[in-house]
Amino acid sequence: MDIKNFKTFKRVAERGSFTKAAQDLGYAQSTVTFQIQTIEDYYGKPLFNRIGKTIEITQFGQSLLEHIGSLLNTYEVIEKYSTSENKPRGVIKIGAPESLMMYRLRDIIKAYKCTYPEVEMIIINDQCCNLREKLSTGDLDVSFLVQPKYTYSHLQTLLLKQEGMCLVAPYDYKGDDFLPDNSQMVLFTEKECTYREVFNNYLQSHHFYPTNSLETGSVEAIKKYIECGLGISYLPYYAVAEEEKQKKFKIKRWDSPITFYTQIIYHKNKWLNPALKAFIDLCISHAKRWEEIGERDENL
Numbered sequence: 006m007d008i009k010n011f012k013t014f015k016r017v018a019e020r021g022s023f024t025k026a027a028q029d030l031g032y033a034q035s036t037v038t039f040q041i042q043t044i045e046d047y048y049g050k051p052l053f054n055r056i057g058k059t060i061e062i063t064q065f066g067q068s069l070l071e072h073i074g075s076l077l078n079t080y081e082v083i084e085k086y087s088t089s090e091n092k093p094r095g096v097i098k099i100g101a102p103e104s105l106m107m108y109r110l111r112d113i114i115k116a117y118k119c120t121y122p123e124v125e126m127i128i129i130n131d132q133c134c135n136l137r138e139k140l141s142t143g144d145l146d147v148s149f150l151v152q153p154k155y156t157y158s159h160l161q162t163l164l165l166k167q168e169g170m171c172l173v174a175p176y177d178y179k180g181d182d183f184l185p186d187n188s189q190m191v192l193f194t195e196k197e198c199t200y201r202e203v204f205n206n207y208l209q210s211h212h213f214y215p216t217n218s219l220e221t222g223s224v225e226a227i228k229k230y231i232e233c234g235l236g237i238s239y240l241p242y243y244a245v246a247e248e249e250k251q252k253k254f255k256i257k258r259w260d261s262p263i264t265f266y267t268q269i270i271y272h273k274n275k276w277l278n279p280a281l282k283a284f285i286d287l288c289i290s291h292a293k294r295w296e297e298i299g300e301r302d303e304n305l
Contacts, residue, residue, distance in 0.1 A: 100148035165292035190236035204239035
């Protein structure tokens with residue numbers, strides 16, 4: 006029995022007329038007649054006594070109508086429940102290395118929480134290799150990474166923006182090669198960092214093999230050390246652009262043959278629920294603004 010037949014029966018009973026019920030429901034009168042006959046044929050009993058141009062509900066029809074009322078109420082709740090489930094809610098777990106968390110993610114989070122305050126967000130800060138592992142095990146829903154373009158058998162990758170990289174030195178640095186002097190250190194990111202190897206290659210191409218170095222996973226710590234004159238490093242430009250404008254750092258753009266991208270990665274088997282899909286869509290939208298800002302900076 007089709008639920009719409011019961012809806013039609015209820016409307017005919019309320020209106021006391023096949024014609025008026027058809028008008029309310031947007032049906033032809035013949036359709037209403039057919040639906041009522043379908044119910045009557047199913048039960049083998051009439052729903053209405055038809056006397057001339059008037060109809061009167063039968064005792065069986067009245068009894069059935071009482072049960073149909075609760076059925077249709079439950080059906081309406083189920084329909085609304087389906088609609089409400091499309092609203093972003095729940096918890097999303099997001100991974101990001103420190104630099105992206107500080108300089109790319111904060112505006113996205115602000116915009117997302119303003120639009121979807123019911124969604125709880127958990128941000129995990131870690132190295133890119135560990136974040137990929139957490140995606141594989143399901144400990145993260147989605148992760149930001151800054152690395153070259155890779156293809157994974159089990160992970161889906163969305164490239165958001167090609168990132169410029171740069172050598173960074175204290176503002177009073179005098180050389181052109183951006184190699185540390187005797188009083189300075191080479192400030193390395195952690196060994197697992199994808200752009201540390203590029204920095205190492207740059208140093209070796211200048212026949213410089215550091216004996217005085219410091220390693221840390223914190224881009225913010227490296228920036229503070231550079232500002233204090235302790236050394237030189239190689240970082241994403243977005244992380245030092247503001248300090249360059251404020252004349253705290255001296256910058257040399259140096260992009261290796263390896264191209265780096267800010268990207269979003271999630272498991273290929275991950276269901277993109279409404280909360281997660283809305284977050285990814287918002288990231289893509291913000292990435293377009295990053296491109297526009299980058300183009301303006303290049304033209305300055």
